[in-house]
Amino acid sequence: MRAYKPKDNVQAKAYYTDRFYVAPQVPKTAVEEDAVFAADLAAIKAKFAVKEAYIQVEQMVIYINACDIYGVLELMRDELAYTQLSEMSAIDWLAKDNSFEIFYQMLSMTKRKRIRVKYFIQKGEAVDSVEKLFRSADWSEREMFDMFGIEANNHPFMKRILMPYDWEGYPLLKSYPLEGDEFAAWYEVDKIYGKEARDIIGPELRDTARVDSYDSERFARLGHEVPKGTKITGDEPAVSQSYQEEDGVFLIKKLDKESSVIIDDPQR
Amino acid sequence: MAQVKNRLTPFFENITFERDDNELVLNFGPQHPSAHGQLRLMLHLQQEQIVKAHPDIGYLHRGMEKMAENMIYNEFMPTTDRMDYIASSSNNYGFALAVEKLIGLEVPRRAKVIRMLLLEINRLMSHLFWLATTALDIGAMTVFLFAFREREYLMDIIEGYCGARLTHAAIRIGGVPLDLQDGFLHQLRVFLNKLPQNIKDYEDLLDSNRIWLMRMEEVGVISTEMALSWGCTGPMLRASGVAWDIRKEEPYELYDEVEFNVPYSDKGDNYARYRIYMEEMRESAKILYQCIEMYEKCEKDGQTELMAHAPKYISAPKIDIMTQNYSLMQHFVLVTQGMRPPVGEVYVPTESPKGELGFYINSQGDPYPYRLKLRAPSFWHTGILTDLLPGHYIPDVVSIIGTTNIVFGEVDR
Numbered sequence: 001m002r003a004y005k006p007k008d009n010v011q012a013k014a015y016y017t018d019r020f021y022v023a024p025q026v027p028k029t030a031v032e033e034d035a036v037f038a039a040d041l042a043a044i045k046a047k048f049a050v051k052e053a054y055i056q057v058e059q060m061v062i063y064i065n066a067c068d069i070y071g072v073l074e075l076m077r078d079e080l081a082y083t084q085l086s087e088m089s090a091i092d093w094l095a096k097d098n099s100f101e102i103f104y105q106m107l108s109m110t111k112r113k114r115i116r117v118k119y120f121i122q123k124g125e126a127v128d129s130v131e132k133l134f135r136s137a138d139w140s141e142r143e144m145f146d147m148f149g150i151e152a153n154n155h156p157f158m159k160r161i162l163m164p165y166d167w168e169g170y171p172l173l174k175s176y177p178l179e180g181d182e183f184a185a186w187y188e189v190d191k192i193y194g195k196e197a198r199d200i201i202g203p204e205l206r207d208t209a210r211v212d213s214y215d216s217e218r219f220a221r222l223g224h225e226v227p228k229g230t231k232i233t234g235d236e237p238a239v240s241q242s243y244q245e246e247d248g249v250f251l252i253k254k255l256d257k258e259s260s261v262i263i264d265d266p267q268r
Numbered sequence: 269m270a271q272v273k274n275r276l277t278p279f280f281e282n283i284t285f286e287r288d289d290n291e292l293v294l295n296f297g298p299q300h301p302s303a304h305g306q307l308r309l310m311l312h313l314q315q316e317q318i319v320k321a322h323p324d325i326g327y328l329h330r331g332m333e334k335m336a337e338n339m340i341y342n343e344f345m346p347t348t349d350r351m352d353y354i355a356s357s358s359n360n361y362g363f364a365l366a367v368e369k370l371i372g373l374e375v376p377r378r379a380k381v382i383r384m385l386l387l388e389i390n391r392l393m394s395h396l397f398w399l400a401t402t403a404l405d406i407g408a409m410t411v412f413l414f415a416f417r418e419r420e421y422l423m424d425i426i427e428g429y430c431g432a433r434l435t436h437a438a439i440r441i442g443g444v445p446l447d448l449q450d451g452f453l454h455q456l457r458v459f460l461n462k463l464p465q466n467i468k469d470y471e472d473l474l475d476s477n478r479i480w481l482m483r484m485e486e487v488g489v490i491s492t493e494m495a496l497s498w499g500c501t502g503p504m505l506r507a508s509g510v511a512w513d514i515r516k517e518e519p520y521e522l523y524d525e526v527e528f529n530v531p532y533s534d535k536g537d538n539y540a541r542y543r544i545y546m547e548e549m550r551e552s553a554k555i556l557y558q559c560i561e562m563y564e565k566c567e568k569d570g571q572t573e574l575m576a577h578a579p580k581y582i583s584a585p586k587i588d589i590m591t592q593n594y595s596l597m598q599h600f601v602l603v604t605q606g607m608r609p610p611v612g613e614v615y616v617p618t619e620s621p622k623g624e625l626g627f628y629i630n631s632q633g634d635p636y637p638y639r640l641k642l643r644a645p646s647f648w649h650t651g652i653l654t655d656l657l658p659g660h661y662i663p664d665v666v667s668i669i670g671t672t673n674i675v676f677g678e679v680d681r
Binding site for chain 1: 325326329331333334335337338339369370372451494496497498499501510512517518605606608609610611612613614615616617624626628630631632633634635636638639641643647648651652654655680
């Protein structure tokens with residue numbers, strides 16, 4: 001029987017985990033321990049619902065409702081001096097509970113503090129664009145759409161940004177294999193030669209780690225070299241090799257070891 | 269059936285190039301010598317003036333975030349080299365620091381000093397490269413030759429340290445793999461002693477050069493609001509009036525022990541950015557002198573540790589692996605299975621030569637990161653071209669792309 005492989009997460013997994021291994025946690029501390037974060041959190045809590053808040057590795061993380069994101073970021077920008085959206089993207093939790101986690105990395109230059117605002121959406125739901133607040137969200141929301149298929153409402157130009165405009169599939173989903181799917185294997189063949197040439201050319205080999213030991217064009221068979229393109233049967237005679245030390249071919253005819261100089265200063 | 273060789277249709281064939289309203293659509297790149305890589309710009313022109321710019325990226329997209337999810341942590345290190353390949357140690361460092369913060373490691377002091385030496389050499393290399401290519405774009409061939417000559421010396425020094433000139437992979441999670449080679453400090457000192465004169469040479473050629481000033485002054489002005497809104501960082505932000513340098517404001521490594529200034533300008537134009545790069549080179553030299561002293565002090569105090577001691581995450585020193593059974597077993601597990609950081613997430617920003625380089629790692633306790641987001645500064649410095657280019661003329665495009673200092677390994681990742 002073949003081993004069962006889950007289809008909703010095809011990424012690399014540890015091949016061995018101890019049965020009794022319990023992964024430790026990165027410590028979380030209460031928000032009250034930092035006065036600046038506590039004040040910021042109180043200001044946000046006054047207007048919006050905050051589900052959870054804690055400090056992890058010097059940064060505050062807050063979980064809010066998906067519908068509040070525009071309001072929260074507007075409040076943070078205009079009243080709490082978080083003037084820059086450094087980064088935003090999504091995390092794929094489809095295999096666990098059919099949801100995406102969206103995070104926004106905020107920076108306040110006057111307070112020297114960073115806050116990560118997060119919320120969950122279900123598969124198929126769209127997020128509210130914050131492009132009107134931060135222009136940087138224009139491109140990051142497009143990237144998120146490109147990689148996860150999460151659309152942003154009210155975005156001016158919701159198109160793919162990194163992948164080709166006619167690509168199918170969302171590469172950063174956990175269900176998308178590292179080598180690409182079937183569409184990826186035929187994409188360039190169809191584009192360059194046309195669908196009708198599929199039989200002649202065949203799908204693209206996208207596994208970069210693949211080594212075909214019979215491929216005489218890309219891999220040398222050391223000691224058993226054959227001319228390029230030769231069909232290899234496996235019983236090629238060994239090629240005789242001769243070394244200079246063993247009275248073989250002389251590479252350097254006159255080497256005078258006494259008069260050679262080793263340069264130790266490259267900036268001579 | 270014979271192969272139809274020429275079916276590759278360009279993407280822009282459905283765009284009307286000349287229209288009734290006298291607006292011309294010009295396709296710039298992705299293969300253009302002054303596009304600094306694989307930048308493609310769709311420019312809408314009225315006569316010679318740009319009315320709309322549409323940057324198109326993704327021509328160098330290799331899916332590094334996807335690769336990271338399928339690699340153990342140490343395996344990913346050489347891949348980070350390919351982000352900002354002009355200063356690859358700074359990417360190595362950003363990733364190493366993020367993983368160290370995740371697992372809560374303290375790096376030995378000597379390794380910290382070596383890291384700072386490498387980071388600042390990388391900053392100098394990157395700024396010299398910027399100066400050379402931008403000057404070449406504007407037409408100043410001499411500066412290109414001068415700056416590349418100096419960059420060559422730095423690459424020689426780096427090559428002596430790690431064996432590579434461009435893709436260094438010179439920093440490990442938990443420290444550095446090697447001590448500095450013999451002659452490193454001497455060579456660096458020789459270089460640094462010459463550097464002020466070299467920088468003065470560039471400035472003599474450029475500062476009051478009529479052509480340079482015409483192409484730089486009052487061109488590509490980024491206001492403070494625009495820079496903040498577009499997520500600009502590094503020299504792009506400092507040229508627009510915000511004195512924000514992560515090395516100063518949120519110090520990592522030993523940056524709180526060295527003295528340096530953060531140059532900034534309130535002009536926001538190309539010339540301001542040029543001045544900031546020049547001043548930053550001087551500041552980097554200042555930091556390097558202090559690092560040399562710190563290194564010599566480490567040597568005097570007998571601090572020889574180069575890697576952190578954390579048997580769960582970091583392999584023991586080679587001598588232990590070769591002599592002690594348990595260290596060998598641990599090393600074997602760490603190499604074949606990889607380290608398993610705790611469950612949690614971390615976002616660590618560092619000041620790379622281009623701006624804020626951030627690594628967001630979400631770990632679920634597996635040897636593979638569950639999600640790794642690379643925050644590359646150039647991504648947003650390319651995005652800002654959408655708002656920055658309209659109103660400028662065609663020749664300005666080249667000088668503006670030059671001063672944004674974008675590197676496409678980083679934009680597309």
